[in-house]
Amino acid sequence: MTQHTPADTPAGSQPAGSQPAGASGFSRTAVMGAVFLMATSAIGPGFITQTANFTITLGAAFACAIVISIVVDIAVQMNVWRVIGVSGLRAHQLGNAVLPGVGFLLAGLVFLGGVVFNIGNIAGAGLGVNAMLGLDPRIGGAASAALAVGIFLSRRAGVALDRIVVLLGLLMIVATLAIAVTSSPPVGEALVSVVRPDTFDFVATTTIIGGTVGGYITYAGAHRLLDSGLTGPEHVGDITRSSVVSILVTGLMRILLFLAILGVVAGGAVLSQDAVGGPAGAAFSAAAGEAGLRVFGVILWSAALTSVIGAAYTSVSFVTTSATAERTRSLITVAFIAFCAVVYLIIEQAPTQLLIFAGTFNGLILPIGFGVLLWVAWRRRDLLHGYRYPGWLLAVGAIAWLLTLYLGYNALLLLGDL
Template identity: 55%
Template sequence: MASEKQPTIPQAAAAASTRSALLGAIFLMATSAIGPGFLTQTAVFTAKHGAAFAFAIVVSIIIDIAVQMNVWRVIGLSGMRAQELGNRVIPGFGWLMALLIAIGGIVFNIGNIAGSGLGVNAMFGGDVKIGGVATAAIAIAMFLSKRAGMALDKILVVLGVVMMLLTLYVAFVSNPPVGSALKNAVLPEEVDVLTITTLVGGTVGGYITYAGAHRMLDSGQTGRENVSQVAKSSVTGIILTGLMRVLLFLAVLGVVAAGTQLNLKGNPAAEAFQAAAGDLGMRFFGVVLWAASISSVIGASYTSATFLIPNKPEKRRMQNIVTIVFILISCTLFVVLGTAPATLMVFAGAFNGLVLPLGFTMIMFVAAFRQKDLLDGYKYPLWLIILGVVGVAIAWWLAYISFGGVFKLLGT
């Protein structure tokens, strides 16, 4: 019998590069969502709601899946980045999205770099600013590499796995009431709608909405023939984010259930890790915080650059340069300010709150009404459109809450 034709070395290399980029896209979406704010937010909500927080996590994961399945599918089918699609729908709309993401991304990146400095401090001690600057330098070095794309993919996978394994250990030693958590995931003792919407905004808000989908375009997995793979990848990324949320929830729940009172105005996640595993737990928290911070620095900077540079192979080097400049600006502001002032954080949150509803409304408009010209005639599933419309309504509710914070700040 004649043997099957084996792929040539260039073909095998191209296939490996495609798989690496797709895996990188999955972890870019997941790790971008897991930043310093993610850790604090999860710890605070767990301390406030206890086992009932499990229901909010489950519902938020379902909503996140509905959002990301639509975003990845529309971007994958069109082969265009979000701002390119936006400009095709309404001239100039894509550049508005790019402006909002860049402004919000820089401010939150100051917080991400500050978080990385705190992570280094928790691991080894030392000056927080030095740790933050060193982390920014590591991120810049990665984008200076001639194989920046492959380096990005591998580093994000390693960071994601490390965060999950260390948090799994702390969740195990904290001995959480798993039975109570499982019961509340289905039959909650309380339901807090604001908590659910806040989780959704933190997981798929701002640049995070498009981080994985834009990296997915680099993998070449676009067009109608790759719809199934794109759908699986989008769901996988959200599930990984949800898994990290669940592990952190269980770690903190075990500590709270044992009677430990966490200081919600301080660093409740760090306190929970230390209460569960002592000094080793604090070191582990430092690693998790640093990994979460540098991955968010990478995600915010890379995605902002993809909104400013056209999606063309010959523009990859320019995209890396813009990413580096973005990190340098954020790092310089961190050194000057120490961390982003509360007022700036509130305004950046408002910008982020606008990105999701504006951009996602555009995505769903394309899915429902521009199938023929922008989606290559693909017949978009009705059930996915319905889920997307629900997601749009939630996104606008999040924007209302976000701007409510701005008005409160201004005293109006």
């Protein structure tokens, strides 16, 4: 077996933010950062809106879709994290190793989608500040983008990134839990609906799967894992646990948000689409009055800011390698965020048509990128440093990949309608 170290192919040095932790050679803080970077990248403004709308439409039956999506998401992320983590190569590098040009195509899709989504994330941060403090959304969006820029300009950008995503991720979970308790949801009915739903919505299920592991989100944690130094066959156990925990964190947030809104809906409240923060904001207001709206603002702002950070970090990781100097990566990331912020300020609102267009990339990126990684697992043992990939995990991944083909097909249909 080829000897492999955290600084192997193609990196020559360990980036800032990955501090050796004893004999393990990687920072536990950075590993937690990778887990929460993936989780909080998924928990963005769109995540909150989707969960609210499907809860209002499906009621307790949405619990079944949530559980199924968590299972599928785990199958996808276990494969993505293991292939990237064991190989020590980023997804686009693996793509070019499999078939020259595929990696560039994947990088282009991720980067373009990341730019457009980040404009929406900054808009979401502005709305969060508006709900939280009553400030003009444009001021809130600009200030949030400036905060994200400050994180990447800090002397220890890697450490700052890891700590902020963990802190804001925990803040979102605790705040949502408080509202879920206040709204008194019918937990028993939701549990029964997991195995015996009144109705099952396949579209809702596939939509939230794409929203959780589609686009740049698929690779956010795995690429951060490379920068943590946790790479190589010898770290398979840690890599696998990290990938599962990242989805469980996302799933926990989805469940708590679902229960918070379900309690309000079950109580007979009518949630207006025109309320501050849409139906989700209306639900929090109905559950806890003015304080509920402020809490919703904190959650929406935290979700948007961490998504700004996640989208920027991951998009830039597709146009650089681990060998790129840390300062260079940080400056590119800052330019990425600044550009998105300027576009947001010019158009003054989230560009709905562009967001829909970028959303189709999620459906296109997932089968392409995931297919490449499964091919590496199946046929390119040399890229995995001799590691024998488990047949059961490959089979589970293949089944999940078939579902991503459905998402990709729907994305092509949507592109034709735009």
